[in-house]
Amino acid sequence: MTDSEGGPHPPTASPDSALIDYAESAIVEDDALLAARDRADELGASAVAPAVGALLALLARTCDAHAVVEIGTGVGVSGLWLLNGMAADGVLTTIDPEPEHHRAARQSFAGADIAPGRTRLINGAPRDVLPRLADESYDLVFVDGPLIDHPRHVTEAIRMLRPGGVVVVHNATADGAVADPARTDPPVAAAREAALLIADDERLLPVVIPLGAGVLAATKAR
Template sequence: MTDSRARTQPTAAAVLAYAESAIVEDDALLAARERAEELGAPAIAPSVGALLSLLARATDARAVVEVGTGAGVSGLWLLNGMSESGVLTTIDPESEYHRAARESFGGADVAPGRTRLINGTPRDVLPRLADDSYDLVFIDGPVINHPRFVTEAIRILRPGGIVVVHNATADGTVGDPESNDPVTVAAREAALIIADDDRLLPVLIPLGSGVLAAAKSRET
């Protein structure tokens, strides 16, 4: 006998709200998030942080690059999933953010040798990083620069590594055919760079403001 009652499908907003509520951040992460709010520094949603930890653990990440340090929220999530001997290289032009991130890492008892904070613009720093050397690259910089960041991320990723692009939807505008502002165009270009690279296996994950992740082939 079938149930004749109408089945209510959960809305996308309800699913996302549940995904966020299911994540519990520890005291160190909550303190880092408070620093981010005080500074006006963008911080990833807890669900995106949990995804970063999962991907770092799945790749047994020992060498990770982060574009956009902020107050250390995403860095803590990455470190939580990385190998205990892993080193996080995080890049940001704002020295004030670096000071806050150091406080956040110290509050989580992260050994100083596990983080390398580079005060500089990613477009200047990324080209100096070695080819095929990093297990995971997390891009959380200005969307307008995503095409350049993605190109460099693919270059420095080792075979089997993962690139993760935050706010890949440009706050949802990429799906609007009438949106052709420079930021939206840049987000689309970054996605096409990944889609057109035969070495990459991509997926768009509807968490936070949209996460685009892609794994690089293990074949050289």
């Protein structure tokens, strides 16, 4: 393709890409979050995109979250966003099997002046920890971590949610691969299974939100 002077058109972003870029550019993170992202880079740990973090804060505030479970602490980026939206006396229970992640997350929380009593960091495999958490006792459950574990974690999240609570699944689209019928590898199949568990539960009202790696959120009927 050429422009009116016969030269090639400059490349342009797709509408979807431009919209996502705009959503990300609209979010300004504070010094504590920027420092946490630096820790993630140093450790090679993944962290939610800023727009996904802002969505977590919004959902936490919308459901007046006092008790939240996070599956996959990382270095505390998503935890900081959740705490930003939670009630002032809310407690974040965050689970990760990596001790190094927990040390970094504690630094991130301290750097944001989060009172120690507002976070409960559990070092362990979520498959072992989640069954010990009480039924219908949490306002929001954030499911992150390896895709292959999402079906198990979503099942536990639904059990733990109180009526009116929200479950949020990160990378629910498996980086877009769920839409490709040729992709049947185990992580993609697990992402589809997790989505079906939510879609097939009549108590849940779900929506897919195209931010970051793709977010699936659902609220539980009161």
